[in-house]
Amino acid sequence: MESQKKTSQSANKTSASENDEEEECCANTSCEKNEKQKPSSPKQGDFSDPVYKEIAVANGAINRMNRDELRVKCAELKLDTRGVKDVLRKRLKSYYKKQKLMHSAAANGNTDTYFDYICVVDFEATCEENNPPDYLHEIIEFPMVLIDIHTLEIVDSFQEYVKPVVNPQLSEFCVKLTGITQKMVDEAETFHQVLKRAVSWLQEKELGTKYKYTFLTDGSWDMGKFLHTQCKLSSIRYPQFARKWINIRKSYRNFYKVPRTQTKLICMLENLGMQYDGRPHCGLDDSRNIARIAIHMLKDGSQLRVNECLHSGEPRSVPISAPIEGAPAPQTPKKRD
Numbered sequence: 001m002e003s004q005k006k007t008s009q010s011a012n013k014t015s016a017s018e019n020d021e022e023e024e025c026c027a028n029t030s031c032e033k034n035e036k037q038k039p040s041s042p043k044q045g046d047f048s049d050p051v052y053k054e055i056a057v058a059n060g061a062i063n064r065m066n067r068d069e070l071r072v073k074c075a076e077l078k079l080d081t082r083g084v085k086d087v088l089r090k091r092l093k094s095y096y097k098k099q100k101l102m103h104s105a106a107a108n109g110n111t112d113t114y115f116d117y118i119c120v121v122d123f124e125a126t127c128e129e130n131n132p133p134d135y136l137h138e139i140i141e142f143p144m145v146l147i148d149i150h151t152l153e154i155v156d157s158f159q160e161y162v163k164p165v166v167n168p169q170l171s172e173f174c175v176k177l178t179g180i181t182q183k184m185v186d187e188a189e190t191f192h193q194v195l196k197r198a199v200s201w202l203q204e205k206e207l208g209t210k211y212k213y214t215f216l217t218d219g220s221w222d223m224g225k226f227l228h229t230q231c232k233l234s235s236i237r238y239p240q241f242a243r244k245w246i247n248i249r250k251s252y253r254n255f256y257k258v259p260r261t262q263t264k265l266i267c268m269l270e271n272l273g274m275q276y277d278g279r280p281h282c283g284l285d286d287s288r289n290i291a292r293i294a295i296h297m298l299k300d301g302s303q304l305r306v307n308e309c310l311h312s313g314e315p316r317s318v319p320i321s322a323p324i325e326g327a328p329a330p331q332t333p334k335k336r337d
Contacts, residue, residue: 051100058096062089080299082273087300090256094301114303114324116211117155118246118294119202120145122218122286123226124180126164129173138164139230140185141178141283142194145291146205147216152295158201159284161188166233178281191234192333199239199330208241208329214306215245215327218265218290224308224315235336241327244309244318248294255302265289272296 065073070088071081079091124141131137144158161184164170170182188194207213217223223245231238249263262271265286269276274292278285298304306325309318 055097055100058100059093062092062096065089065092080273080296084271084273086256086258087271087273091300098301114212114305115149115214115326117149117205117207117213118147118216118291118304119207119213120147120216120287120291120294121222121245122283122290123222124178124281124283125226125230126167126170127174127177128171136166136233137226137229138162138166138233139191139226140164140170140174140180140188142191142198143283143287144198144201145284145287147291147294149298152298154288154291154295156205157284157288158198160194160197161185162191162194163188165190178283179279191230192236195234195236195239195333199332202241202330208327212326215242216248216290216294216304217245218247218286219249220247220308220315224310228310228313237334237336238310239330239333241330242310244306244325244327246294246304246306247308248290248297248304250307250317251302251304252293252297255297255300265293268293 062070062073067085067088070085070092073092074081074088077092077095079095081088083091121144123139123143125137125139127137128135139162142158142160142162145154146156147153148155161180163185168185170180170185175181202208205211215223223242227242228238248268249260252258252268253260253263256271258271262268266276266280269289269292272293274296276289277292278288280286294304305320306322307318307320308315310316
């Protein structure tokens with residue numbers, strides 16, 4: 001999807017969706033920025049505790065290690081030895097911090113994960129080689145990949161192609177980029193029908209009812225642009241369950257402390273010591289590779305919090321102070337009045 005996003009990112013792209021320091025969020029009261037911030041929860045830790053001095057000492061020692069020393073130490077601890085120096089350093093720091101805090105966290109009852117499942121989505125949409133400013137992208141592939149947070153494995157996936165209506169004829173550029181042929185979309189059903197089946201798939205997994213879950217995307221545009229535009233074109237209300245998500249680019253950048261230029265899909269994989277598996281710009285393959293990055297980050301100690309939401313039709317940043325909430329149970333899509 002990356003090339004489609006590039007060709008579509010014009011002046012109307014919101015800066016908030018790419019700026020981690022922004023504290024704008026959706027209108028949901030659970031996300032709103034209050035004038036009086038609540039004090040830090042005990043779960044965040046009392047930083048006067050001596051354990052944090054021990055963590056600081058360990059971090060200092062790790063900072064002085066070169067890449068070979070970091071790899072040797074990771075091997076000793078039976079951690080993954082792949083990745084660039086910054087990734088290895090973060091992996092070791094997270095490991096030691098987790099070990100130091102484990103007992104106190106258990107005492108405070110802070111051993112639960114935020115979610116049971118993360119659902120990775122990476123839509124493919126109609127596109128031209130040079131999209132005009134008013135070009136309407138229509139979703140032509142709807143993939144989802146489900147990560148079990150407890151086992152850190154991909155456990156299932158969903159994929160359907162979608163018939164475009166506004167621009168039913170795919171451009172040669174789109175076919176070449178995505179590998180989706182005209183025959184595939186001609187034989188597919190409209191977005192409304194595909195969304196219904198996607199919702200049924202989520203409901204069968206008991207997401208939002210029995211299990212806590214959230215969505216994860218590679219950037220802001222899957223939910224903030226493509227899904228929002230498609231729902232308007234299909235006269236469907238934007239689904240409540242997709243109003244908040246994890247933008248893995250932001251999470252990756254903040255966790256590993258790397259520049260924005262290092263957060264493209266291929267760069268993230270390479271920095272973690274992995275290669276792309278499958279066909280680039282196939283929505284399902286992209287989703288699986290994004291899931292691999294998410295799993296790697298979770299193993300390295302990242303918490304992967306929800307960091308974006310849809311507000312007034314635009315993607316906005318969710319402040320880190322916002323309560324941690326799972327997505328609501330998916331409901332059958334409703335037509336606009």
